[in-house]
Amino acid sequence: MKIATWNVNSIKARLANVRAWLGDAVPDVALLQETKTVAEAFPASEFEELGYNLAVAGQKSYNGVAILSKHPIEDVVDRLPGDEGDDQARYIEGWIDAGAAGIRVASIYLPNGNPTDSPKYPYKLAWMDRLGAHARALLAQEEPVILGGDYNVVPADGDVYDPAGWADDALCRPETRARFRALVHLGYTDAFRALHREGGRYSFWDYQRRAFEADRGLRIDHLLLSPQAADRLEACDIDPVPRGWAKASDHTPVWCVLSAQI
Numbered sequence: 465m466k467i468a469t470w471n472v473n474s475i476k477a478r479l480a481n482v483r484a485w486l487g488d489a490v491p492d493v494a495l496l497q498e499t500k501t502v503a504e505a506f507p508a509s510e511f512e513e514l515g516y517n518l519a520v521a522g523q524k525s526y527n528g529v530a531i532l533s534k535h536p537i538e539d540v541v542d543r544l545p546g547d548e549g550d551d552q553a554r555y556i557e558g559w560i561d562a563g564a565a566g567i568r569v570a571s572i573y574l575p576n577g578n579p580t581d582s583p584k585y586p587y588k589l590a591w592m593d594r595l596g597a598h599a600r601a602l603l604a605q606e607e608p609v610i611l612g613g614d615y616n617v618v619p620a621d622g623d624v625y626d627p628a629g630w631a632d633d634a635l636c637r638p639e640t641r642a643r644f645r646a647l648v649h650l651g652y653t654d655a656f657r658a659l660h661r662e663g664g665r666y667s668f669w670d671y672q673r674r675a676f677e678a679d680r681g682l683r684i685d686h687l688l689l690s691p692q693a694a695d696r697l698e699a700c701d702i703d704p705v706p707r708g709w710a711k712a713s714d715h716t717p718v719w720c721v722l723s724a725q726i
Contacts (some may be wrong), residue, residue, distance in 0.1 A: 465565050465722045469612035469685055470706075471573070471715035475499040475528070478713050479507060485706050486514055492534045492720060493560055495571035497613040499528030506530065518558040523553035529571040529613070536561040536687075539568075546594035554591070565724040567601065567693060572613030577634030583636050588616070600650055602690065608722070609690035611652065613643045614668075614715060616684055617644045619654065622663025623683035635684060637662050639645040653694040655687040655720045656702065667702050676707050696722040 468491040473479045475496065486494060494516070499506065503522035511518060521542040531537055537558040544555035557570040572595070577588030593610075602609050618636045621627035630636045648654060656665070666681025675681065681699040689697060699721035707716040 465493070465560075465567065465724070466474070466491040466719060467495070467561060467567075467569065467610055467612065467722065468717045468719035469495040469497070469571070469614075469687055469715040471497040471614040471685060471713060473498050473500075473713040473715065475501060475506060475530075477511060477711065479500075479532045481709050482509060483714065484575075484709075485703075485717060486511070486516075486532075486560070489703065489717070489719065492562070493567075493569055494532040495569060496530040496532065497528070497571060497573035497614045499530055500525055501528055519558050521553040521556040523551075525555045527573055527687075529553060529556045529573050531558050531568075531569060531571050531718055533558075533560050543561055544591070545598050547590075547617065548682055550591075555595075558628065565722070566604075567608040567610060567722070569610045569612065572611060573613065574613065574615045574617065576616045577637075577640065579632065580632065580634050580637060580653065583641050585637075588634060588654055589639055589643065592640070596646055596650070599652065599688075603651055606692065608693035609691065610655075610693055610720075611688040612645075612686070612718075614684060615644065615686050616642065617686070618682050618684055619644055619686075620679070621668070623665075624719055625666070630682075635682065645689060652688040652692055653691075653697070655689050655697055655700040656683070656718060658694070658697065659700050660677055665702055666704075667718050669707060671714055676712075687718060689720075693722060697726065698723055 669676035
C-alpha cells in the first residue's frame, strides 16, 4: 500500500497538479493539507473520477485537511481531540478498510507558530501536546497507524538549508523539536529518516528568491508510523518533481510503501 502526504496550498489552485501527480504516482491513500476550502466546496468529483473515496475537514480560505483513499474510509474523526473550542480544520483521521492491509491514517496540518512572540507559538505547542496525547492513545489500540502531514517542524539541523539562520524560527525552536522527538519516543518511526540518513533532503521551498532552484529548503512534511505500520515499511521518499511545475505548491509529496502484511 502506498501512502502519500502533500500540503497542496489550495486544492482549487493546484487541482490540475494534484490530479496529474495522483495519476502518475497512483497512491492508495493521499493525505492533503492546506486545502483552503469548506468541505462542501471541495472538488470531490475530480477525485472520485480517479477512483478515490474522500473524507474532508474544511475551513474557508485557511487550513483544511483531507484523506483520499482507493479503499473505503471508516471511523472518521474530523478534529484533534483535547480542545472542544478549537475550530481550526487541521486534523482528520480515518480507518482505511483494505482488509488485512487496513491502516489508520491521519492528515495533519500542524500550526506554523510564527511569530514566536505572539499567541501563535503557545498555540502551536499546545496543539503539539494534544497531538502527543492522542498519538499515545492510538498506540494503545495496537493498530497500524500513519500520522502524516505538514508538521511545520524541522526535526534536526540536517533538515534545513541554513540551521543558524532558522534557529529562532518556530519550526526549529528547541521546544518545537522536543515535542516532535517526544512523538517519536512514544514509539513512532519517522519513515523517511528510517530509510534515509543523509541530510539536505527537503519537502518545502519558499516561493521567494528562487528558493527551489537554489535548493534552499526544509524537511517539514513527515510520515510517522506506529510499530505495527513500521514493521511493514518497504520504501519512503520525497518526490521533488511537482515543486518544479507551473503553479506549484511550495511543498512537494512525501510517500511511503507498506507491505500488505508482516
